Amino acid sequence: MANDEYEKLLREVSTYFTENYNFRNARRIGSGAYATAIAFDEYVPGKQSRKVVVKVALDADSEESIINEDKHLKSVRGAEHIVRLLYPNLLALSHRAIVIEYVEHGHWEDILGRFISGGQRIPNRILWGVFLCLTRAVIGMAWPQHAGANDQPKREQIQKDPPGRLAHQDLSLQNILVGIWKKNDPEHRFSPITKVIDFGNAAVLPPREGLGVITGIADNINEIGRVMLWLAIGHRGYEILDCEVRDGPNLPMRIIQSRAHYDLIDGSISDELRFLIRRCRAVDPKERPKLSDLLKICQNAVRNHTAADYTDLNEPWPQYERDDELDRLIQKFILNADT
Ligand SMILES: Nc1ncnc2c1ncn2[C@@H]1O[C@H](COP(=O)(O)OP(=O)(O)OP(=O)(O)O)[C@@H](O)[C@H]1O
Ligand SMILES: [Mg+2]
Known part of the structure; x- marks a missing residue:
């Protein structure tokens, strides 16, 4: 979109939300293929102001993606690790828009870039978080x-009833x-909260043969595995490889085909993390970990691992996994950066 067109869009959206919603101080924060994200401060009389994000369709063709995003964000609302939809499906003058919560510290692509320019890999214990x-x-x-816009978000828990087949289908670092x-x-x-945004491409998948109700889960697990792979190796690459994995500490090693990368064989990444990423990236969805196992392994790592669990890693990694070092890296590369 040309600059003057963008200025016009920004003016119109800003006028609409100033007049109808008590929003002030419009500022551009990001654009993708279909939409642009504009941050505002929302002032509600008698309440503390909050930052919000208006996501606007760039043109008529992209309205559909905003409408789709609105529908899925409404259904998943209430989840702590998914961006919260505040005001659904609006028409800001001629622009289709939604309003979502502001997530303050930017996307992982920028954060990863800062670690890399600083000559650092992301420590295992932050990756587990x-x-x-x-x-x-x-x-x-x-x-x-299906929670309301004002309901307090809850930590997501595995339920007994059969899962739905919603797949995000665009879990990129951005x-x-x-x-x-x-x-x-x-x-x-050891990690500020990470939240998923951008449901423009999300869909409830038709059940896949042999997977049934876990069709959506298996797809999402593959995609979060891709994100974890990229964060672990520091760049966006993968290919189909025969990989060694172990499903648990005392279980035998086996070989699976996985969309992984040679760089994952690195002295600074623990075996447990490497095996789990490879399993999430298994070419055969049936080889991917069960959601309950994935949760158990990640929870155990986050809650119970200490720097001492990483002393076998290559220099200079063991000291990077120390509590004080993790605190310092989070401050330096995630929180202090200008976003
Ligand atoms: N709630 C938010 N808080 C902070 N920044 C955000 C938020 N939503 C979006 N952004 C920024 O704006 C960028 C673009 O937003 P988003 O990914 O939702 O749109 P998009 O990529 O155009 O989506 P699509 O192409 O699917 O329509 C994000 O990568 C992020 O940098
Ligand atoms: Mg995006």
């Missing part, structure tokens, strides 16, 4: 809560954002 957040988001998609850091929460001790 992201893996757990993304696993929770997958649970949130499997059992949509579509996972980092929010506030609740250090006192054991699940977020």
Whole structure:
């Protein structure tokens, strides 16, 4: 979109939300293929102001993607690790739009870029924190809560009833954002919360043969595995490889075909993390881990691992996994950056 066209869009959207919603201070924060994201401050009399994001379709052709996103965000609302829809499906003058919560610390592509320019890999214990957040988001998609816009989001839990088949289908590094850091929460001790955005491409998949109700889950697990692969190796690459995996600490090694990367064989990535990423990326969806196993493994790593679990890793990695070092890296590369 040309600059003057964009300025016009920004003006119109800004006028609409200033007049109808008490929004102020429009600023551009990001654009994709179909939509642009504009941040505002929302002032509600008697309440603290909050930052919100208006996602606007760029043209008539992309309206459909906003309408689709609106529908799916409404269904998954209430999930802690998925961006919250605040005001659904609006028409801001001629532009189709939705309003969602603002997630403050930007997307993982930028954060990964900062680690790399700083000459650092992301430590295992931070990666486990992201893996757990993304696993929770997958649970949130499997059992949509249909909560209200003002309901307090809840931590996603595996339910007894059969899961739905909603698949995000666009879990890229730009579509996972980092929010506030609740250090006192054991699940977020070494990673500020990661939340999934951009449901423009999401769909309830038809049941796939042999997978049935887990069709959507298996697809989402493959995609979060891809994100974890890229965060672990530091670049976006993969190919189909025969890979060694182990399903648990005392189980035998076996070989599966996986969309992984040679760089995952690296002295700074623990065996457990490497095996789990490879299993999520299994070419045969039936080889991917069960959601309950994925949750158990990530939870255990986040809650119970200490730097001592990483002393076998190559230099200079063991000290990078220390609590104080993780705190420092999170501050430096995630929280202090200008977004
Ligand atoms: N809630 C939010 N808080 C902070 N930044 C956001 C938020 N939503 C979007 N952004 C920023 O704007 C960018 C584009 O948003 P988004 O991914 O939703 O649109 P998109 O890529 O155009 O989607 P699509 O192409 O599927 O329509 C994101 O990558 C992110 O940098
Ligand atoms: Mg996007």
